[in-house]
Amino acid sequence: MDDRQTKVTVEFLGEQYPIKGDAEAERITRVAVWLNDRMKKIAQSNSRLSSRQIAIMTAMNLADDYLKLEADYRALMEMVKQQAR
Incomplete structure (x- = not known):
């Protein structure tokens, strides 16, 4: 197993952020681009939101999506x- 961490600089709402992680640089970049797109959509829906508010709203939306998927997964597993019985 490779213990080296990948270092990548990504952009969120026009600001650069250095990211370190165990994933490949391509994966980190792809996740960051996807997340930045989600953040931009929220920013476009209300131009008065601060970067912090955009980040919080994005996190809330992602958490909601996750919890819905988790519930769907549990229902599917129950089915x-x-x-199987």
């Missing part, structure tokens, strides 16, 4: 268990 699979029911069919």
Whole structure:
């Protein structure tokens, strides 16, 4: 296993951020581009939001998406268990 961390500089809402992680640089960059796109959509919906508010709203939206997917996954797993009986 490779213990080296990848270092990449990414951009969120026009600001540069150095990121270190275990993933490949390409993966980190792809995630950052996707997240920046989500943040831009929220920023465009209300130009009065600060960068911090945009980040919080984006996090809230992502958490909501995650919890919905988690519930869907649990329901699907329950259906699979029911069919296996």
